[in-house]
Amino acid sequence: MSESTLFGLAFILFCLAALVYLAFQFSKKSSLANVGFWIAAAGLTSHTAALIFRTISSGHAPFTNMFESMSFLAWAILLAFLIIDRKYKIPRIGAYILLIVIGIVALASTPLMPKEATPLVPALQSYWLWLHVSVTMLGEAFFAVAFIASIMYLTAKEPEKKDKMDSVGYRCVAVGFPLFTLGGLIFGMVWAYKAWGTYWSWDPKEVWSLITWIVFALYLHTRIVMGWKGKRSAIIALIGFLAALFTYFGVNYLLAGLHSYA
Amino acid sequence: MKRIFKFLSSIKLAIILLIILAAASILGTLIPQGRSLEEYTARYGMLSGALIKLQLTTLYHSVWYLALLFFFALNIIVCTLTRLSAKLNRASRPKVESEAKALQALKNKDRIKRNAPLQAAQAETVARLKASRYKIRTSAAGNRVSLLARKRIAGIFGSDVVHVGLLVILSGGVISGLTSVRQNLEMREGQVVSIPATDFSLRLDKFTTLYYPDGSVKTWISDLTVLEGDRTVLTRKVEVNRPLNYKGFNFYQTSYGYNWDSPAVEIGAKKKSDPAYAKKVKVKVGERALLDDKDQLTVSVVRFLPDFVLGEGNQPETRSLQPNNPAALVEGFRGGEKIITGWVFANYPDWDQMHSANAKDKAAPTDLVFQLKSFEAGQFSVLEAAKDPGVPLIWIGCVLVMAGFGLAFYWPTWEIKAVFEETQGKTDIVLGGLAAKSRESFAVEFEAVAADLRRSK
Numbered sequence: 184m185s186e187s188t189l190f191g192l193a194f195i196l197f198c199l200a201a202l203v204y205l206a207f208q209f210s211k212k213s214s215l216a217n218v219g220f221w222i223a224a225a226g227l228t229s230h231t232a233a234l235i236f237r238t239i240s241s242g243h244a245p246f247t248n249m250f251e252s253m254s255f256l257a258w259a260i261l262l263a264f265l266i267i268d269r270k271y272k273i274p275r276i277g278a279y280i281l282l283i284v285i286g287i288v289a290l291a292s293t294p295l296m297p298k299e300a301t302p303l304v305p306a307l308q309s310y311w312l313w314l315h316v317s318v319t320m321l322g323e324a325f326f327a328v329a330f331i332a333s334i335m336y337l338t339a340k341e342p343e344k345k346d347k348m349d350s351v352g353y354r355c356v357a358v359g360f361p362l363f364t365l366g367g368l369i370f371g372m373v374w375a376y377k378a379w380g381t382y383w384s385w386d387p388k389e390v391w392s393l394i395t396w397i398v399f400a401l402y403l404h405t406r407i408v409m410g411w412k413g414k415r416s417a418i419i420a421l422i423g424f425l426a427a428l429f430t431y432f433g434v435n436y437l438l439a440g441l442h443s444y445a
Numbered sequence: 446m447k448r449i450f451k452f453l454s455s456i457k458l459a460i461i462l463l464i465i466l467a468a469a470s471i472l473g474t475l476i477p478q479g480r481s482l483e484e485y486t487a488r489y490g491m492l493s494g495a496l497i498k499l500q501l502t503t504l505y506h507s508v509w510y511l512a513l514l515f516f517f518a519l520n521i522i523v524c525t526l527t528r529l530s531a532k533l534n535r536a537s538r539p540k541v542e543s544e545a546k547a548l549q550a551l552k553n554k555d556r557i558k559r560n561a562p563l564q565a566a567q568a569e570t571v572a573r574l575k576a577s578r579y580k581i582r583t584s585a586a587g588n589r590v591s592l593l594a595r596k597r598i599a600g601i602f603g604s605d606v607v608h609v610g611l612l613v614i615l616s617g618g619v620i621s622g623l624t625s626v627r628q629n630l631e632m633r634e635g636q637v638v639s640i641p642a643t644d645f646s647l648r649l650d651k652f653t654t655l656y657y658p659d660g661s662v663k664t665w666i667s668d669l670t671v672l673e674g675d676r677t678v679l680t681r682k683v684e685v686n687r688p689l690n691y692k693g694f695n696f697y698q699t700s701y702g703y704n705w706d707s708p709a710v711e712i713g714a715k716k717k718s719d720p721a722y723a724k725k726v727k728v729k730v731g732e733r734a735l736l737d738d739k740d741q742l743t744v745s746v747v748r749f750l751p752d753f754v755l756g757e758g759n760q761p762e763t764r765s766l767q768p769n770n771p772a773a774l775v776e777g778f779r780g781g782e783k784i785i786t787g788w789v790f791a792n793y794p795d796w797d798q799m800h801s802a803n804a805k806d807k808a809a810p811t812d813l814v815f816q817l818k819s820f821e822a823g824q825f826s827v828l829e830a831a832k833d834p835g836v837p838l839i840w841i842g843c844v845l846v847m848a849g850f851g852l853a854f855y856w857p858t859w860e861i862k863a864v865f866e867e868t869q870g871k872t873d874i875v876l877g878g879l880a881a882k883s884r885e886s887f888a889v890e891f892e893a894v895a896a897d898l899r900r901s902k
Contacts, residue, residue, distance in 0.1 A: 305685035
């Protein structure tokens with residue numbers, strides 16, 4: 184099987200899983216949630232294989248252009264959801280997560296995105312590419328799950344459901360924040376120091392990671408020290424994910440800087 | 446004084462500072478930083494003066510941004526210190542005595558009646574809690590015994606470790622800002638550069654650029670030798686992502702450049718009337734070389750442009766310093782007389798722009814055709830020498846921050862308190878549990894402990 188076959192298969196499985204999760208949404212049959220989980224997991228496996236194939240054929244990490252990095256982001260979001268779902272049982276947000284994953288994969292597959300694996304510019308030839316990007320994206324993936332949980336919190340009516348989403352949101356931040364700090368900021372600083380000789384140069388991407396970090400620091404301080412919960416917490420988590428999204432996309436297209444290649 | 450201290454230690458100040466820091470940082474990404482005055486004038490017109498005065502164009506190094514960071518650090522220090530003494534007390538001298546009533550008010554609570562004397566019930570409880578790795582303290586008062594069981598007490602210091610880590614990073618940043626040295630080195634092969642304020646110098650032995658098949662740069666390799674006086678200390682290959690470290694200095698490969706001062710150009714000559722005619726000669730820009738002895742033909746290269754483009758007023762100029770469209774302005778002479786002049790292009794060998802040097806003969810095309818066969822320009826390596834004494838603190842701070850996260854999020858401190866009271870050979874156990882983090886898992890453990898105590902005989 185080729186990379187594109189596996190990628191296509193993953194896409195079909197994601198769509199199928201989304202449908203099953205949607206059916207669960209309406210019927211509330213827990214068996215459907217289980218089926219949705221395993222179809223999504225099969226899709227993730229296929230996607231993983233596609234990423235491995237791509238890594239082998241290109242000889243470098245599968246996130247060096249926009250197509251690759253979006254494909255990897257979709258992979259990370261689904262992985263984060265499946266982990267959180269195993270632990271805290273949140274099939275209710277499955278449909279939304281899969282819709283986002285499908286959206287990202289579809290966007291990545293548009294002809295506008297260059298898909299060919301191009302040779303790496305000198306600055307990217309480092310194992311820090313693996314560490315920096317994969318850990319950062321995994322952190323952002325947990326922020327994405329927190330984002331969905333926050334939206335669910337804000338739109339839900341039953342107090343029991345609201346409580347669950349509030350606590351899931353916090354759990355995701357508790358995983359995503361350390362990952363984002365480690366991958367985005369710390370590994371980024373180490374790599375910058377190795378490649379450019381300076382660990383921090385106030386490049387727009389660096390500054391926006393810092394802003395994202397500050398928003399989630401606010402989330403934790405207002406929640407743990409000031410006891411904010413529920414609505415206000417959810418709104419901060421929303422803003423935090425949007426900041427992460429801007430760090431990822433917006434900076435590339437709207438602001439110029441050192442990170443011009445990714 | 447007390448009020449100032451209270452203000453500095455407040456969480457509200459921390460929140461406000463974080464919000465202002467975020468907002469200021471956003472502003473700095475919207476206004477391009479550190480550009481020239483002309484660029485700001487073109488972009489912002491009248492406003493540019495105000496922007497520069499408010500240091501918005503060097504925002505992250507501005508007095509007010511640094512002041513924000515200073516207050517942020519101060520806030521962290523005061524917050525951490527005020528909370529730390531209470532936490533240290535809690536860790537080392539905890540209050541063991543509890544009231545049964547107080548325990549009943551906790552989130553996790555239970556009440557167990559044991560058909561056993563107090564000592565036996567207490568021993569069972571202690572054994573059960575020890576099995577779950579709790580550390581236990583007891584205190585007795587009359588017919589009542591209070592018990593405090595805790596595990597992972599270090600978890601309460603997680604946030605403090607993060608905060609100390611942040612302070613270490615900030616101080617590393619201050620040291621970097623005050624003491625770091627950076628210097629750009631443009632080195633040609635064979636060139637020796639002495640590094641200022643040190644006793645060593647650096648020699649570039651060889652500079653190599655490797656390309657991918659599609660022509661893009663794969664890597665630059667600088668073979669560097671460190672010299673102390675005349676002594677060779679070490680030789681290393683430096684590439685992007687593989688700097689050379691020597692005596693606190695790091696040498697980074699950052700870029701490369703072509704030395705277009707005096708490239709050597711190879712000019713070929715053909716005759717339209719004679720397909721067999723082919724001559725070539727190497728000539729330096731600005732010099733003249735003999736092309737054909739018999740014909741008394743000489744050629745000189747007046748100008749060389751690596752990336753030819755017709756600029757303003759149709760004047761030839763170079764678009765970049767990369768050899769994207771190399772072109773040479775060539776003059777041909779027969780004897781002492783200039784007979785031909787024109788631009789020749791390496792990428793377009795058949796482009797016939799040649800015309801007679803004599804304006805009157807412009808209509809009459811010459812028989813001679815020149816070609817730009819090849820060119821050689823030295824490449825120089827662009828390296829950066831940097832010394833940054835703040836860096837070790839940055840890494841120490843990063844390790845502390847991550848260790849603190851580990852403690853804060855994944856080393857939850859759990860407490861189980863118990864009060865035993867004996868009446869007529871029977872013991873009443875009141876249990877209460879407290880967990881600031883991982884409450885769900887704690888509830889499971891708490892219930893398991895209570896269930897086991899209830900079952901035991």
